[in-house]
Amino acid sequence: MSTSGGFGGAGGALEGLLRQAQEQQRRLADLQQRRADLRVPGESPDGLVRVVVDGEMKVGDIEIDARAMRLDSYSLAESLQAAIDAAYAAFGERQQELLTETLGGSELVRRAQEGTLTPDEWFRQFGVDLSDPFRGARR
16 A cells, blocks of 8 residues: 555655655764764873873873873973874774765765765765656656
8 A cells, every 4th residue: 555645656756765865864863873982092102191082072081101290291281282183183084984984985075074065966876866756656
């Protein structure tokens, strides 16, 4: 029994489009959850300071090696900043990987970040042609 409400093939096409949109919504929710769950470490070049950046991009889990206590305050601050910078850089790389997995290609990721990716292009990546509302009606 069809739930198209008397629209024949058009109802099936709309149902198919709705299912595909729901799948994209699920994929994006999964991406958001995976990003929220990230915990990315960073370490200073001298190995004296280690930090972790979480999915909210907050610095936490700061570990300072006992040998760092021999450093002057300026050098310790530099080591701490280097560890934080390394963690943020690693976070950015991991986030890029997650986007690439979700979008299916680094070119799409680049264009999405630039804001030049259109909805039509996004859906086309997953086999959906938004310009043909009756594509599901033809079988």
